[in-house]
Amino acid sequence: MSMDNAGAAIAMDNALAVARAALKRAPMFDGHNDLPWVIRADARARGDVRAYDLRRVREGADTDIPRLREGLVGGQFWAAFQPTNAPHPARTTLEQIDLIRDIEGAYPDVFLPARRAADFDRAKREGKIASFIAVEGGVGLENSLSPLRIWHAAGVRLVTLCHNETLDWVDSATDAPRNGGLNAFGRAVIGEMNRLGIVVDLAHTSHEAMRKVLAVTAAPVALTHCNSFSLCDHPRNAPDDVLKTLKGNGGVVMATFVPGFISQPLRDWLRSGRDAYGKAPPAADPKAQMAELESAHGAAPKATLNEVVDHIERLVALAGIHHVGIGSDYFGGAAPVGLENVSRFPHLIAELVRRGFSERDLERLSALNMLSVLSRVEAVGKRLRKTRPPAVGRIEDYPGA
Numbered sequence: 001m002s003m004d005n006a007g008a009a010i011a012m013d014n015a016l017a018v019a020r021a022a023l024k025r026a027p028m029f030d031g032h033n034d035l036p037w038v039i040r041a042d043a044r045a046r047g048d049v050r051a052y053d054l055r056r057v058r059e060g061a062d063t064d065i066p067r068l069r070e071g072l073v074g075g076q077f078w079a080a081f082q083p084t085n086a087p088h089p090a091r092t093t094l095e096q097i098d099l100i101r102d103i104e105g106a107y108p109d110v111f112l113p114a115r116r117a118a119d120f121d122r123a124k125r126e127g128k129i130a131s132f133i134a135v136e137g138g139v140g141l142e143n144s145l146s147p148l149r150i151w152h153a154a155g156v157r158l159v160t161l162c163h164n165e166t167l168d169w170v171d172s173a174t175d176a177p178r179n180g181g182l183n184a185f186g187r188a189v190i191g192e193m194n195r196l197g198i199v200v201d202l203a204h205t206s207h208e209a210m211r212k213v214l215a216v217t218a219a220p221v222a223l224t225h226c227n228s229f230s231l232c233d234h235p236r237n238a239p240d241d242v243l244k245t246l247k248g249n250g251g252v253v254m255a256t257f258v259p260g261f262i263s264q265p266l267r268d269w270l271r272s273g274r275d276a277y278g279k280a281p282p283a284a285d286p287k288a289q290m291a292e293l294e295s296a297h298g299a300a301p302k303a304t305l306n307e308v309v310d311h312i313e314r315l316v317a318l319a320g321i322h323h324v325g326i327g328s329d330y331f332g333g334a335a336p337v338g339l340e341n342v343s344r345f346p347h348l349i350a351e352l353v354r355r356g357f358s359e360r361d362l363e364r365l366s367a368l369n370m371l372s373v374l375s376r377v378e379a380v381g382k383r384l385r386k387t388r389p390p391a392v393g394r395i396e397d398y399p400g401a
């Protein structure tokens with residue numbers, strides 16, 4: 001090894017040491033993980049948290065307790081997710097919220113049920129991981145405002161408005177628009193979330209819906225798993241004008257690890273197997289489709305850790321250092337090279353160290369920015385509840401919706 005190589009190797013180890021030290025001060029607060037759906041879909045566990053056994057390292061999966069510890073994760077938004085077309089959406093949402101509460105209940109020495117921003121620091125002091133509940137997909141409202149209050153009472157503190165399909169009140173990034181972004185009932189949903197102190201999550205909404213929500217929300221928003229559209233033109237990513245608006249709104253965009261949202265070459269490679277909105281056709285057999293694409297275009301380009309950091313730099317350039325975080329979207333599927341599972345967060349932070357981010361900036365990206373959104377959303381809710389009664393009604397009560 002030459003002197004230069006030896007120096008580089010020491011510098012690399014040093015970057016990882018700096019990253020780990022930053023994460024000890026401000027542990028990773030990840031904006032999105034789909035473990036609850038993985039546990040529900042697991043053929044053996046079928047939604048039984050204890051049968052799935054999170055204390056065991058599972059090769060081939062991406063999230064378990066030993067690797068959350070190794071990854072220095074201190075806070076996690078777990079997604080109570082369901083596909084838009086799943087039967088019984090209201091019931092399924094409740095089952096998924098219950099599953100997350102059961103993760104908290106099954107491992108009380110590991111997870112602290114977190115319902116306020118301050119619980120993040122409390123968990124840190126107790127050596128635990130703050131467990132926050134998010135609902136992914138407003139389909140479970142079944143076009144009524146009342147379930148929002150029940151979700152809040154059950155501990156939900158963030159709602160991703162939709163998933164891959166447009167709902168009756170909000171347009172999805174990956175489906176045909178029907179609401180001009182957000183309609184009158186959609187505005188009522190935002191207003192009630194503001195009043196309750198639930199974070200509005202714009203991941204998955206159309207760009208127009210993002211703009212409409214940003215124009216009406218009384219509180220900061222989050223985009224919990226989104227990259228930069230100008231670096232990779234998948235419709236799930238956020239356009240420059242929306243990212244610039246985050247500064248005034250006080251919100252946060254959280255860089256995500258979904259390979260097709262990271263790498264433009266991979267996005268281009270996948271394009272012929274996707275519809276006009278970047279989505280795989282519903283009936284497609286993913287394996288057969290990949291084989292077909294490979295025979296037509298050669299091996300798929302791989303997304304990498306370094307490209308995720310390119311997105312973080314771009315998001316910081318547009319939204320500002322106070323408005324960027326990390327939302328992995330680990331879901332038991334494909335992940336970028338270098339970010340295969342939840343133990344890898346320190347390696348992501350280490351690359352930010354190499355690119356010259358200050359220690360304070362690393363703490364902002366890993367946790368402080370999302371925490372500031374949470375506490376500001378809490379404060380806005382507290383203020384609104386003093387003067388505004390609960391919003392009642394269903395979609396038919398909102399003319400024009």
Ligand SMILES: [Zn+2]
Nearest residue numbers: 136204225329
């Ligand atoms: Zn998602």
